[in-house]
Amino acid sequence: MATQCDETDPDAATEQLRTALTRARIVFPSLGTDYGSTLGLVNLGRVHPAVAVRLAFRLDKGHDA
Template sequence: MVTTKKKQAPTDAGAAVEVLRDALTAAGIVLPSLGVDVASPSLNLIALGRVRPEVALRLADVLRKGCA
C-alpha cells in the first residue's frame, strides 16, 4: 500500500504568497500587487491588491471550476 503525504499549507505569509502566485500563474492569472502586507507584520497578512475587472472575472471562473 502506498501512502501519500498531504502537503501542509505554509503558515509564513511569504511562503504562502509564492504558493498562491504559482497557482495563479498556472491558471493564467496575475495579481500585480500580490505580496506580504508589511504594514502589520505581527498579523502575518497577505495583500492581494487591486485588479482589473477582467482579472477578477477570470479568478471567479477558476474558483468556480475548482469547486465543481
C-alpha cells in the same frame, strides 16, 4: 483554512498563491506580503475587473470538479 493565530509563513503563502495563479494564467500585480501588518497578512491588492471575473470562473470550475 488558515486562521488569525495560524503560524503559516506569509512569504511562503504569497509564493504558493503566486504559483497557483500563474498556472491559471492569472496575475495579481500587487500580490505580496503585507510587511506593515503584525498579523502576517498576504496583500492581494487590486485587480482589473476582467481578472476578477477570470479568477471567479477558475474558482467555480475547481469547485465543480
